[in-house]
Amino acid sequence: MTKLLIILNPWAGRGNAGRHRAELEAALRQSGVDYELAVTSGRGGATDLARQGAERGYERIVAVGGDGTINEVVNGIKQAEAAGGPRPRMGIIPLGTGSDFIKMLDGVVANDIRGGVQRALGERTRAVDIGRIYVDTMPPRYFINALGMGFDAQVAVESLKLTHLKGFVVYIVAVLRALTRYKAHPMSVEYDGQQRDGRLLFASVANARCQGGGFWLTPEAIIDDGVFDLCLVDNMRMDQIVRAVPLVMKGTHTRLKQVWIGRARSVMVRCPAAMPVATDGEVVSTSAREVRVELLPAGLEVLI
Numbered sequence: 001m002t003k004l005l006i007i008l009n010p011w012a013g014r015g016n017a018g019r020h021r022a023e024l025e026a027a028l029r030q031s032g033v034d035y036e037l038a039v040t041s042g043r044g045g046a047t048d049l050a051r052q053g054a055e056r057g058y059e060r061i062v063a064v065g066g067d068g069t070i071n072e073v074v075n076g077i078k079q080a081e082a083a084g085g086p087r088p089r090m091g092i093i094p095l096g097t098g099s100d101f102i103k104m105l106d107g108v109v110a111n112d113i114r115g116g117v118q119r120a121l122g123e124r125t126r127a128v129d130i131g132r133i134y135v136d137t138m139p140p141r142y143f144i145n146a147l148g149m150g151f152d153a154q155v156a157v158e159s160l161k162l163t164h165l166k167g168f169v170v171y172i173v174a175v176l177r178a179l180t181r182y183k184a185h186p187m188s189v190e191y192d193g194q195q196r197d198g199r200l201l202f203a204s205v206a207n208a209r210c211q212g213g214g215f216w217l218t219p220e221a222i223i224d225d226g227v228f229d230l231c232l233v234d235n236m237r238m239d240q241i242v243r244a245v246p247l248v249m250k251g252t253h254t255r256l257k258q259v260w261i262g263r264a265r266s267v268m269v270r271c272p273a274a275m276p277v278a279t280d281g282e283v284v285s286t287s288a289r290e291v292r293v294e295l296l297p298a299g300l301e302v303l304i
């Protein structure tokens with residue numbers, strides 16, 4: 001009989017996930033499934049729990065939280081697989097702030113606990129692409145939604161500091177803070193053997209269309225097409241960025257002359273002055289000089 005490992009990040013959605021714990025357990029009990037509930041105690045906790053769960057033979061591991069929790073569970077599953085273990089399938093019960101990744105999954109809506117439990121127990125899966133990144137000398141990390149380098153990663157850095165705010169306002173305030181703090185540096189982007197150099201505001205390598213809690217940076221991306229969508233943005237003045245923000249929220253920024261959209265399977269980004277890097281909204285480094293990205297086609301089965 002199926003046994004689920006449920007990994008709950010109580011802090012996701014600024015405490016929204018923790019407040020739904022009783023409802024989650026009631027839905028699990030009602031479904032009759034055998035499950036173990038593991039609660040994270042801090043950053044990186046969901047990665048350790050997912051890796052240990054995979055090593056202990058769980059075939060289905062369910063992330064309960066936002067994109068950061070999903071990212072950590074993906075990392076745990078992929079780490080266990082890289083060490084020679086089997087690859088469990090991942091379920092998602094979305095209780096986060098932005099929950100951008102689930103916007104790619106038909107019928108998956110935020111805060112739908114019963115629906116999430118049903119999907120975790122069902123047989124429908126979607127094999128989605130996964131990104132693997134090597135940042136300077138750090139061990140590899142994985143992402144499922146998007147990788148940001150430069151200004152968009154600085155937005156993630158700022159949003160982590162805004163613990164007193166909730167919802168979409170977190171990202172708007174984080175953008176405003178990043179605007180006053182971030183300085184664009186020369187970057188060199190190599191993608192599938194081609195190259196673009198310049199003083200970039202940011203470089204984003206995306207698997208999905210939406211990131212940062214509602215910014216449709218790569219509006220044509222498809223999570224299982226075997227290729228990344230790239231969005232490179234030349235440096236802009238502050239007033240130009242402020243005018244571009246509402247366009248990015250609709251995905252219509254792609255017509256701006258400073259924006260370049262492309263596709264690639266492998267990407268290398270160098271920034272001698274060092275840049276912030278974030279995957280799925282989680283800060284990986286605040287001072288990276290070299291980031292290598294590779295695509296793992298159909299790298300994970302998501303229970304849908």
Ligand SMILES: Nc1ncnc2c1ncn2[C@@H]1O[C@H](COP(=O)(O)OP(=O)(O)OP(=O)(O)O)[C@@H](O)[C@H]1O
Nearest residue numbers: 012013041042043065066067068069096097098099
């Ligand atoms: N017990 C905990 N206490 C505090 N923070 C935690 C705990 N467990 C995990 N975290 C951290 O919580 C952060 C936020 O998680 P997550 O991204 O899932 O929620 P969110 O930011 O509200 O949603 P989204 O990323 O979809 O906007 C992650 O950086 C994670 O490492």
